Amino acid sequence: MAARPDPRRDRTVQRRTPGDPSLDIARFPAVQRLLRSRAFPLGLVVAGQVVMWLVVAAGFLGAAVPGRNFATVFTWYFWFAVFLLLTVTVGRGWCLVCPFGGQAQWLQRLSFTGRGRRSLTLGWTWPARWGRWGLIVSAGLFILVTWAEEFFRAAAPGDPVFTAYFALFMIALALATFLLFERRTFCRYLCPLSAVVGVAGATGVVAGFRARNPDRCLTCATKACVRDAQDGHGCPWYVWPASAESNLLCGLCAECFKRCPYDNVGLFVQPPLTSVVEPSHRRLDAAWAVALLLGLAVFQQVNALSAYRRLDAWLNRTLHFPGYPNPLDYVGIICLVAAVAGGGVWLTMRALRREGPPAEGGSFAQWFTPLMYGLSPLMASDILARQLPKLWGHVLSVLPAAANPFALHRGLWGASASPLWHLRLVAPGAVVPTQLVVVGAGLAASLYATARIVRGELDGMTDRPRLVHAVSTAAILGVGAAIALLYLAMRGTP
Amino acid sequence: MSHRAGFDVPQTRRPRVHVDAERCAGCGECVDRCPTAALWLDATGVVAADPALCVGCRQCERTCPFRAIRVEGPLLVEPRMAPAPLRPVRLMDDREAEEGIESFGAAVREALRCLHCPDPTCVLGCPAHNDIPGFIAAICELDLDHARSILASSSVMPEVCSRTCDAFALCEGACSLALAGGEAVSIRLLERFVTDHTAAPPLPVRSTRAKRLSVAVVGSGPAGLAAAGELMSRGAHVVVFEREPRPLGALRWAIPAFVLPDEVADLSLERLLEAGLELRTGIAVRGGDIPALLSIHDAVILAHGATVPGAATVSGANLGGVETAERFLARAKVALATNRPLEDVRAGARVLVVGGGGTAMDVARSVRRLGGEAVVADPRDERTAASGREKLRAALAEGVRVRYETDVVRLTGERGVVAQAWLARRRRLGVPRPAPEAVDHVVLVTGAFVDPEPARGLLATLPVPLESLPDAADWRWVTSGLMAGHTAAARGRDAERILERAALPVGAGVWAAGDALAGPGTVVAAMAQGRRAGEGVLAAMPVRTDPTGLRVLTTGKEFVAAVDED
Numbered sequence A: 001m002a003a004r005p006d007p008r009r010d011r012t013v014q015r016r017t018p019g020d021p022s023l024d025i026a027r028f029p030a031v032q033r034l035l036r037s038r039a040f041p042l043g044l045v046v047a048g049q050v051v052m053w054l055v056v057a058a059g060f061l062g063a064a065v066p067g068r069n070f071a072t073v074f075t076w077y078f079w080f081a082v083f084l085l086l087t088v089t090v091g092r093g094w095c096l097v098c099p100f101g102g103q104a105q106w107l108q109r110l111s112f113t114g115r116g117r118r119s120l121t122l123g124w125t126w127p128a129r130w131g132r133w134g135l136i137v138s139a140g141l142f143i144l145v146t147w148a149e150e151f152f153r154a155a156a157p158g159d160p161v162f163t164a165y166f167a168l169f170m171i172a173l174a175l176a177t178f179l180l181f182e183r184r185t186f187c188r189y190l191c192p193l194s195a196v197v198g199v200a201g202a203t204g205v206v207a208g209f210r211a212r213n214p215d216r217c218l219t220c221a222t223k224a225c226v227r228d229a230q231d232g233h234g235c236p237w238y239v240w241p242a243s244a245e246s247n248l249l250c251g252l253c254a255e256c257f258k259r260c261p262y263d264n265v266g267l268f269v270q271p272p273l274t275s276v277v278e279p280s281h282r283r284l285d286a287a288w289a290v291a292l293l294l295g296l297a298v299f300q301q302v303n304a305l306s307a308y309r310r311l312d313a314w315l316n317r318t319l320h321f322p323g324y325p326n327p328l329d330y331v332g333i334i335c336l337v338a339a340v341a342g343g344g345v346w347l348t349m350r351a352l353r354r355e356g357p358p359a360e361g362g363s364f365a366q367w368f369t370p371l372m373y374g375l376s377p378l379m380a381s382d383i384l385a386r387q388l389p390k391l392w393g394h395v396l397s398v399l400p401a402a403a404n405p406f407a408l409h410r411g412l413w414g415a416s417a418s419p420l421w422h423l424r425l426v427a428p429g430a431v432v433p434t435q436l437v438v439v440g441a442g443l444a445a446s447l448y449a450t451a452r453i454v455r456g457e458l459d460g461m462t463d464r465p466r467l468v469h470a471v472s473t474a475a476i477l478g479v480g481a482a483i484a485l486l487y488l489a490m491r492g493t494p
Numbered sequence B: 001m002s003h004r005a006g007f008d009v010p011q012t013r014r015p016r017v018h019v020d021a022e023r024c025a026g027c028g029e030c031v032d033r034c035p036t037a038a039l040w041l042d043a044t045g046v047v048a049a050d051p052a053l054c055v056g057c058r059q060c061e062r063t064c065p066f067r068a069i070r071v072e073g074p075l076l077v078e079p080r081m082a083p084a085p086l087r088p089v090r091l092m093d094d095r096e097a098e099e100g101i102e103s104f105g106a107a108v109r110e111a112l113r114c115l116h117c118p119d120p121t122c123v124l125g126c127p128a129h130n131d132i133p134g135f136i137a138a139i140c141e142l143d144l145d146h147a148r149s150i151l152a153s154s155s156v157m158p159e160v161c162s163r164t165c166d167a168f169a170l171c172e173g174a175c176s177l178a179l180a181g182g183e184a185v186s187i188r189l190l191e192r193f194v195t196d197h198t199a200a201p202p203l204p205v206r207s208t209r210a211k212r213l214s215v216a217v218v219g220s221g222p223a224g225l226a227a228a229g230e231l232m233s234r235g236a237h238v239v240v241f242e243r244e245p246r247p248l249g250a251l252r253w254a255i256p257a258f259v260l261p262d263e264v265a266d267l268s269l270e271r272l273l274e275a276g277l278e279l280r281t282g283i284a285v286r287g288g289d290i291p292a293l294l295s296i297h298d299a300v301i302l303a304h305g306a307t308v309p310g311a312a313t314v315s316g317a318n319l320g321g322v323e324t325a326e327r328f329l330a331r332a333k334v335a336l337a338t339n340r341p342l343e344d345v346r347a348g349a350r351v352l353v354v355g356g357g358g359t360a361m362d363v364a365r366s367v368r369r370l371g372g373e374a375v376v377a378d379p380r381d382e383r384t385a386a387s388g389r390e391k392l393r394a395a396l397a398e399g400v401r402v403r404y405e406t407d408v409v410r411l412t413g414e415r416g417v418v419a420q421a422w423l424a425r426r427r428r429l430g431v432p433r434p435a436p437e438a439v440d441h442v443v444l445v446t447g448a449f450v451d452p453e454p455a456r457g458l459l460a461t462l463p464v465p466l467e468s469l470p471d472a473a474d475w476r477w478v479t480s481g482l483m484a485g486h487t488a489a490a491r492g493r494d495a496e497r498i499l500e501r502a503a504l505p506v507g508a509g510v511w512a513a514g515d516a517l518a519g520p521g522t523v524v525a526a527m528a529q530g531r532r533a534g535e536g537v538l539a540a541m542p543v544r545t546d547p548t549g550l551r552v553l554t555t556g557k558e559f560v561a562a563v564d565e566d
């Protein structure tokens, strides 16, 4: 064996990320009280539950008027855009509210607050060889769900019943996974939203719960934060506060904060983009998830073009497929974008990596992964910008829809006649400029992040760092420009 | 560190370690517990394994909070030594039945099987928390005296425990090798080997912190003696009150000499007497006496055991030729010791023992030595029977027959003397059909209860019910991975809860330990609780309640000397 440190004494090999105390918001007494309370995150999950079941009820029982029914108005005009906004600004904030995981976890733990150690689950472990690709599975399911949404016209123009089925599908998938597998296996490896929240959330300012002093953790004999014990549960996301170094997988549930016997866990904030630029444990599946989700975002732009419409119609006729979108072109476009991203990186690597043994110049994964992380802000901004026409046009109708969720003839306070139905937040002519602003912001973030990533991680694998820098900058500018052009061509189509 | 020989095992038959790098959080719990240092954290903070060092003990798998590490393949340890040989039963022979390990070489060979786990679960399984890897390492180093002194630091009677413990359910049940599906180290026999081949060290004197403390202990069983030992090792003066003319509690009157010879049981008492213990036999302490005791002593420890036999519920129990196990065992012990056969249990007598567990085995084995035929009717099934693996093995080897899932419905007799027992085998479906069986003598195992008298007027009723004890979160259990459904853990943790309770007073100035505190249990648990009660007294350092402020000295000269000093 090669010389290695004595594992019992020398733990310097272990990566540690001491939290900057000034960024620890749990040091404020009010925040600390909130996080200690069992009402957190219970209250948020309950709120999520109320809305989710209202969506299901409205979808099934309400009038099938997509523009008026709460299920469709809330889900597609409001929720998805706000969900994305929350993600890019905060990180995994959504997972705190998430009614799917929240409710399934109540059942799995047979407890609302997470106290006690009874559990209702077979406690299977997610197979290791799938775990490595968890975010791709998640992104794949997201792509599948989006296809169904397009196929059934759930979002545009909108279908309340499909929307209710969509919620039920998520509920059932979550319940089944929680009852079969341990902890939040669903959230970490399966949930269709998880990859989006994870990779788009890397720009967010909440770093998550981390150890205040990781050295304390090394000698901690309890590891209470990660262990299931008789009086509670360890981290349901399989994160150890002492080694967490990005916000990718912290679900913000505060379980570790409550359980650490040494008060050694804090809730840290970070400058935007930190989790894009700084992680040293980058995940290949996260990188591919970025590429695939970028493909999805591009598809949702391309689908507004008449050239695409013609191609789709032709394919459907030829293959006797009932309607838009044809799975072949849908998957084809997404995979094409991902393949272009992968191929581009591969060519760059072949041309520019340092000659010599492969360890010197790095592997494909070592080039691809950080570069895709760098691309993630642009990808996130693209998905978000795509939601803006609906958001600007209809977001205010959420209020009358909430007052009259079933779209009855009159509704509370005369909701059905409310002027809010027709009030827009942004004039139609201003929609495209706002989209361009969002994409521009994403582009700037990607350029900045990629420049730092290249300097920190790729410089050592090439003899021509300037060229790598120039190529990556040009590639990102190119992607940004293409996205912007597509928005101009779409002219604000919702 | 390791005493283990290098393993020359073909690569294909080696254990393989799989680390789920995606899931491993780098917490190092497995690294800390791997006994062969086969694991370390690599530069990325994820666990890596050296398969050449892994012995397949699966401690890593057991302790990983995220199930990120998995081990496949065989457990690389030498086979366990054969069970200790048993001396064949001879009529009226009460010599110790089980023989110890026959040679130093065999003991060392067995000791070398121990992995010296950094987080030894066997220690959790042992109610006394003996430093098992420590004393086994001393055997490996051929230093038996050191091994003995390690044992002495946590146990006042290792020579007793190593004969009476059902180790299979205690330390050996919690040994990593057993938890990994293999055969545990023969911890009990190694402990016995050490005590058989070394002179007991004098009672260790750890400090004189408590030299002004005087404590009265009620009962001279293992709990009382252990409490005395703990207190005396800190300089306290201890008076033990014993109701019977002869001390040692159940060790004397219940456990047969062929399990625990009297001269072995006496050793610990002798050690304590040498160190200045004051023993008053023939004095029964009653509830009303506690205030008086507390005016003379700073604290009282109740260790009066569970000595009240339960009532026989089977119909016909009042017939002649039917008696309780306690009575029979006491008679049989005297009969075997004095070589005077019992009138009613002679050679060829058909004796039915009603009830299971270790006591039933002791009765049946005594019957065999008295020359009778012994049948045990145990209502439990074979898997859940509480006889203890070693006791059962010995009983079967000695010709005892055991009928599981069998109830004795009634006893009938002729002219007032029992003649038939109606036995019914439990059935999953249908009504059990009792059938008569001819018997000459019947011994009923009725269980034992705590005499409420000495504890009368105290805060807590004895024994304290287990349900009433807090389910203390003890992280040693959780982090060892033992909690994950191992039966050894459930037993051990209950024992631990009682231990914690033993440190707390049951009334002002009064502590309790052993069977009196927890109901009928085991020697080692009673001993451990006695020790913990002693620690509780030492921690509280109570002061006697004598209203006159005078110290009424009724005690031995050490105590007088201690008082003279102030």
Ligand SMILES: Cc1cc2nc3c(=O)[nH]c(=O)nc-3n(C[C@H](O)[C@H](O)[C@H](O)COP(=O)(O)OP(=O)(O)OC[C@H]3O[C@@H](n4cnc5c(N)ncnc54)[C@H](O)[C@@H]3O)c2cc1C
Pocket (backbone or CB within 6 Å): B164, B165, B166, B218, B219, B220, B221, B222, B223, B224, B241, B242, B243, B244, B247, B248, B249, B250, B251, B254, B255, B259, B283, B284, B285, B286, B303, B304, B305, B306, B307, B329, B358, B359, B362, B451, B454, B513, B514, B515, B516, B520, B521, B522, B523, B524, B526
């Ligand atoms: C037949 C039998 C076989 C057993 N076999 C085993 C075995 O193989 N392995 C094992 O681990 N355990 C065995 N046990 C259990 C074990 O012996 C007891 O759990 C253990 O001895 C309890 O110790 P103790 O000190 O609490 O009480 P005891 O050993 O019962 O001692 C209590 C002492 O207090 C005295 N006393 C009672 N009342 C008073 C009073 N009012 N005033 C003064 N003194 C009083 C009693 O005379 C007795 O000497 C067996 C028990 C029995 C009955």
Ligand code: SF4
Pocket (backbone or CB within 6 Å): A211, A216, A217, A218, A220, A221, A222, A223, A224, A225, A226, A241, A242, A256, A259, A260, A261, A262, A263, A264, A265
């Ligand atoms: S319980 Fe606290 S001190 Fe222990 S490992 Fe977890 S965060 Fe660190």
Ligand code: SF4
Pocket (backbone or CB within 6 Å): B015, B017, B033, B034, B035, B036, B037, B038, B039, B049, B053, B054, B055, B056, B057, B058, B059, B060, B061, B071
């Ligand atoms: S099985 Fe045992 S020896 Fe092998 S790596 Fe795990 S802890 Fe170490």
Ligand code: SF4
Pocket (backbone or CB within 6 Å): B019, B023, B024, B025, B026, B027, B028, B029, B030, B031, B047, B063, B064, B065, B066, B067, B068, B069
């Ligand atoms: S115990 Fe599990 S999570 Fe911790 S270092 Fe070992 S394999 Fe990784």
Ligand code: SF4
Pocket (backbone or CB within 6 Å): B113, B114, B115, B116, B117, B120, B121, B122, B123, B132, B133, B174, B175, B176, B177, B185, B187
């Ligand atoms: S006796 Fe068993 S559990 Fe104890 S240290 Fe040895 S191998 Fe480990």
